[in-house]
Amino acid sequence: MKIILCEDVVSLGIEGDVIEVADGYARNFLIPKNLAVKVTKGSLKDLEFKRKAIERREAERIKEAEKYAAKFKDKKIKDVVQVNETGKLYGSVTVTDVAKLIYDQLGEDIDNRMIILGDQIKEVGNYEVTLRVHPEVEAKLTLEVSGEQVEVPEELKDEELKAEGETKEKAEEAKEAAKAKSKKEEKTDEAPEEKVEEKPEETQEKSKEEESSK
Incomplete structure (x- = not known):
């Protein structure tokens, strides 16, 4: 409509x-x-x-x-998140998180729909956040994400390693199965067509049938 x-x-x-x-x-x-x-x-x-x-x-x-x-010009908001040993976030920073940070640190109540993030924020670093305050007007500010490493219990590490090993093992099995299937198909394609030789008795019977039909 x-x-x-x-x-x-x-x-x-x-x-x-x-x-x-x-x-x-x-x-x-x-x-x-x-x-x-x-x-x-x-x-x-x-x-x-x-x-x-x-x-x-x-x-x-x-x-x-x-x-x-103009209120957001040169403004920076900061977020401290939990990260693993490699510096990766557990999850990601979302528009809801950013809206809360803006409210807590800058005192501005922003509608989530006004917030535009680029790629998913899954690592520490500085990111540009765009606020579409009007269809023709945008504001920019910086989001600084820093990490707080969390100690992972040894039993959880063992479980993660075990799960990783099982995943690799399954991947290898699938790879080997695919290879075997491929070889089988190649053999099928290369196999010569078997020629069925007629027995002497069958040849004689066929000749008699042909003569009687004449």
């Missing part, structure tokens, strides 16, 4: 945008909440009439968004 947005909607667009969405989403959510109206001749005419006012409001929103984005 084609609709006209009556307000800015995250991930969809800004007020006045004409977009197409699923019928159910429009009927059950956007239109009942007055976030959008269905595209009709009347609604398009009304949109043109309101266009200048919408553009003025949008310019004001962009100014406010730029002012808000």
